[in-house]
């Protein structure tokens with residue numbers, strides 16, 4: 001096998017990195033995952049995700065984790081309501097009879113990010129993940145790399161896979177191509193116990209998801225299994241809006257005042273999002289990478305997931321990261337390539353092609369979603385979908 005006697009470092013324990021670690025371990029590879037979080041519980045994991053037949057679910061199956069997934073997914077959490085700025089419901093999946101099941105092409109089961117991460121972590125051999133390993137730099141060595149961590153530790157390895165997300169520290173060692181700002185910013189947060197802390201919006205969400213759109217702006221709500229509600233407020237903003245706005249993001253009253261002005265036509269029911277004093281808001285300017293990006297393959301370092309091909313949220317990000325993991329692990333272990341470089345080169349070639357196609361669709365989606373016709377197009381799309 002190409003990976004015989006090789007030390008492999010996967011940088012980043014997100015869905016992409018963890019899936020790759022599991023798939024490589026199934027083939028007997030010597031893998032460590034270096035993750036900056038201090039431990040598995042240190043960070044609140046984000047909203048629910050739907051996994052897709054030809055990508056996320058395919059990787060789960062190859063990882064031998066379909067039963068674990070079935071035990072943790074959230075049936076009916078995939079039910080959407082599309083509403084206007086006044087809360088009028090224009091499309092409602094709750095009226096539908098659910099017919100999909102595992103094995104159907106259009107079945108997209110939802111799982112919270114935390115349980116998905118737990119399934120993947122629990123499937124790894126003990127001590128595969130080296131927590132508290134915030135990578136700050138790399139040094140090239142003969143036939144390998146030295147990894148330098150913020151805590152002063154170092155590790156010497158033969159092969160690095162950068163799965164460290166949007167602000168990857170590994171990416172500059174692979175390509176100088178940088179992400180660019182999409183023109184849209186999200187304000188992201190989570191309200192615990194939404195039944196108590198945001199009851200009207202909790203009831204509107206009905207345990208599923210809400211897409212609210214008007215005035216070239218969006219508001220997405222998503223009910224999580226722990227009883228909390230994630231929400232993302234999206235609008236067109238300058239790249240440095242967070243500093244230029246002068247808002248103190250620790251002061252929810254200031255954010256509320258901004259919302260009242262920026263979303264002036266929206267119903268007062270949305271103001272409930274700001275009632276819970278302890279909500280922490282995170283500003284996320286959405287970035288993407290050039291659709292024609294390309295780099296010469298390196299023999300002992302590559303990227304996957306957001307580190308390789310970041311896009312504004314399009315419902316595919318986790319699925320693409322897991323599909324990268326599947327293709328890369330197959331190429332490195334299926335015996336069809338004579339050396340690691342050719343295995344990586346073939347993986348990167350199809351990864352660039354997939355990204356160009358997905359990125360084009362995402363750019364089109366961002367254009368209509370943040371246009372005056374966004375709501376109308378969203379409703380039409382939902383109505384064309386199979387049950």
Ligand SMILES: Cc1cc2nc3c(=O)[nH]c(=O)nc-3n(C[C@H](O)[C@H](O)[C@H](O)COP(=O)(O)OP(=O)(O)OC[C@H]3O[C@@H](n4cnc5c(N)ncnc54)[C@H](O)[C@@H]3O)c2cc1C
Nearest residue numbers: 012013014015016036134135164165305306315316317318
């Ligand atoms: C608001 C929002 C909503 C989204 N909604 C969806 C959705 O509904 N469906 C979907 O499929 N996708 C969604 N996405 C996209 C999705 O989150 C990403 O595409 C996906 O998480 C990428 O997986 P990854 O494994 O490549 O990276 P990540 O999930 O970003 O994981 C990277 C890991 O690397 C670690 N790390 C980072 N830097 C370092 C370092 N220097 N040293 C060590 N470790 C490091 C991080 O702690 C993290 O654990 C959304 C994104 C956003 C911003």
